Amino acid sequence: MSGNLVEIQGLHFAYGKRPILKGIDLSARKGQVVAIMGNSGCGKTTLFRLISGAVKATQGTLKVDGLNVGDLDQDGLYQLRRRMGVLFQFGALFTDMSVFDNVAFQMREHTDLPEAMIRDLVLMKLNAVGLRGAHDLMTSELSGGMARRVALARAIALDPMLILYDEPFAGLDPISLGVIGNLIRRLTDTLGLTSIVVTHDVQESLKMVDYVYFISEGMVEAQGTPAEIKASGLPFVHQFVHGEEDGPVLFHYPADPYPADLRLSHA
Template sequence: MSTENLIEIRDVSFAYRDRPVLKGINLTAPRGKVIAIMGGSGCGKTTLLRLIGGQLRPTQGEVRVDGQVIHQLGVDALYQMRRKMGMLFQFGALFTDMTVFDNVAFQMREHTNLSEAMIHDLVLMKLQAVGLRGAQGLMPHELSGGMARRVALARAVALDPMLIMYDEPFTGLDPISLGVIGNLIRRLTDALGLTSILVTHDVHESLEIVDYVYFISNGVVEAEGTPAEIRASKLPFVHQFVYAEEDGPVPFHYPAPDYAADLGLGSDR
């Protein structure tokens, strides 16, 4: 069962109704690595995470996690598998009616028979790891965006999963929080020996911390490689993305008729 790659995505296509989102994606995530999936907004990155988490079924191809095809599992086996996955949502998705402590303790209380004293110690360990032991009594609405993200991170690792998925972990953060979260992702991955999949469009922060990058555009893998290879890439799409150029293969202008003609210039007058 212990395959080299924790996640193997083979030739996966997915469509919402008749709108294709992914068209034949191949992707692997080796154990113990941080993988980034990058691409413009709305290119199907989040859909890819949903496929891995078993919340969606691919229309074609297969998604294997830990050697098992995720969309062929029954409900119980899927839930069993999800206990080994953590997920960090875009804005943290903390449970608003619970304290920070209860948020982190949530999965332990739902899935284990640990005593309250044991849960207490474990939760404080997790919160200490993200530097928020002092905030255990606060409610989610009292936290800043960065702190909420860190609590969500502590919650995601609560049951020591083998895989954590991050959905746009850097959105809406100030540069300091951004650096903190980035380093935490790297540190937790190395310390806990887990595998991380990072979906983001924040190139610079993620190139610092990841081991391998997939670029997705228009539903296909456009480019892949280590951060060094990506930075050196001559592919126009990657170049435009990494160096944030305005125009390139991804045009600045939405397709439109000729500008001059649209303004009514140069025709009859």
């Protein structure tokens, strides 16, 4: 058996009759940071939801730590999720709780640890993201970057084996962007985690991930290490990495010919 923590084979998913994923093969080795990239609407967030068990695949297998996520009942799924951390796009912090209580939430829900020990653990987790001094603040007092870091501290609260990041760089200033990128890499290495980052931020991701999957129209279009991706001659990857306006992904939404739409054909 390989050292893969996440293994996906021939995964299909559809919302009703609309296919989203059309046979995805993907794996993430233990200790790796894997990026899943693609343009908006390509199915990467759906893949994120499938890995976390929020939705079930229509076909194919998806295993996390050897468990087939699609076969798990609610209890089994909750058992698995206790060993997973999730960082949502905008943090999804509980707005009626302080920073401290947000990080302590899972410890209080899932363990019988005494409050004194929870305090120490929370401060350690917050220290890892550089926000130990902010433990008394309410979430409304945090900047976007700080909220993302608190959410990261909350995600590692119970020392998970896997962390899923949904667009962790969205809407951040350049400093916060670098901080979050470094934190993902550092926490993965020091805590021995596996990280899967769903993102379309190419430049920041290629700096710190081990492996990249490019998804387009529900299929893996390209994959490789950051160096391989940068050197790729595939038109889609080239367009994406260099942020080109037109290419395989068209600038214009499909439409009738321009002159016909402007009724210039009779002129």
